[in-house]
Amino acid sequence: MTVQDVDRVSFVREWEEWHRAKEEALAGPHGxxxxxxxxxxxxxxxxxxxxxxxxxxxxxxxxxxxxxxxxxxxxxxxxxxxxxxxxxxxxxxxxxxxxxxxxxxxxxxxxxxxxxxxxxxxxxxSFTYTPAYAPDPRWRVTGRFLPFREPRPLTVGAAVEGLEHVYDSPGQVEFAWEGTPHRLTAFDGGSPGSLMVLFTDETSGVTTYAANRSLRIAAPDSDGRVVLDFNRAGNLPCAYTDLATCPLPPAGNRLPIAVEAGERIPLERGGRP
Structure with missing residues (x-):
């Protein structure tokens, strides 16, 4: 077995552990x-x-x-x-x-x-599982965090019509895909220094949930570098139920590429295995 094979095995195993934990929280007795x-x-x-x-x-x-x-x-x-x-x-x-x-x-x-x-x-x-793309290391990309001078309050829509959420954005995340740079406005990721982005892309409404997907990003290193692992682009609760008030992505967070990675449309919303 080559080093590359060992790395890929580990990569897939870690993704499976992440996905399993996410599913267990979603479908827990009080999820x-x-x-x-x-x-x-x-x-x-x-x-x-x-x-x-x-x-x-x-x-x-x-x-x-x-x-x-x-x-x-x-x-x-x-x-x-x-x-x-x-x-x-x-x-x-x-x-x-x-x-x-x-x-x-x-x-x-x-x-x-x-x-x-x-x-x-x-x-x-009746829940069984959430369909997802097979984990692929090429969708794990390096980018950089571009902080704002001061956090900016942003108003975004919600899965519930007429509802709005206000979040402070600390900055943007920039990455390149096939040589083309892209930027996503980020929010606080919950743990110290971490980030979270809400986005849509060319798969949204086709193979992935139309309204949003979320991606958590570990805190930038001392040089501002970050890793965006789109294999872990996950559905928010509104992808499964109308009883959620999930935020929608901020303006500008629609990627003009097909991110064929991460979770797909749930079976409960007509998704395919």
Missing amino acids: FLAITGLHWLSPEPTRFEDAPGAWSATAGGVVVDLAEGEELTVDGTAVRGRYGFGAIAERDSLYVGHGDAVIEVARRGGHDILRPRHPDNPLRT
Whole structure:
């Protein structure tokens, strides 16, 4: 076996581990496929079929009024009657228990929302796998990070019509494909120094999900170099369910090339094995 063969075997194995972990999170007992409803809260207390209590969005935050015999578990403690969650920050989520279900209380696009997650949701129990292109080392490319002088707030659309998200962008990522340079506006990747890009390309709506794919990028090195492994271009939850509020790519993040790498259209959206 050649060195190249050993490298490729390792490359494929690492990709399989990444994909398996991503699938397990998606289809876990309380992952995104377990969501049964996306409820927009208002000042008027409202009951929903998939969650106990009457829920409302007040000036002081989300409040639930539980009827006699109803209870939720918050941080391991059973609560009954009226309970206030306080103000929830944008893009934050709180998770409370109800039997084998989890109720997500969150804020998205300036709105308080409720998303119950039930393990027996048919979308979850019927899930098998997400189609993907075979991992190919040529889609692992080196680029460079071009930081802005100061992070720039960018407003992007969402999978939910009329909803908007605002993210701070620290800069752009530049790379070349077949000799042609391309740039993608990046967002914070979650871990220190890391980046995340949302993009579409010539495969979008053909073999990959039309609205977006995401790619996480490790922190740049001391010279600003980054590695973009498009084999790990992944679907966001909105690729599987309409009960997600995923952001759309910023203007300019459509690549004029066919990125035939990463995850493809889910079977749940008519994708092919």
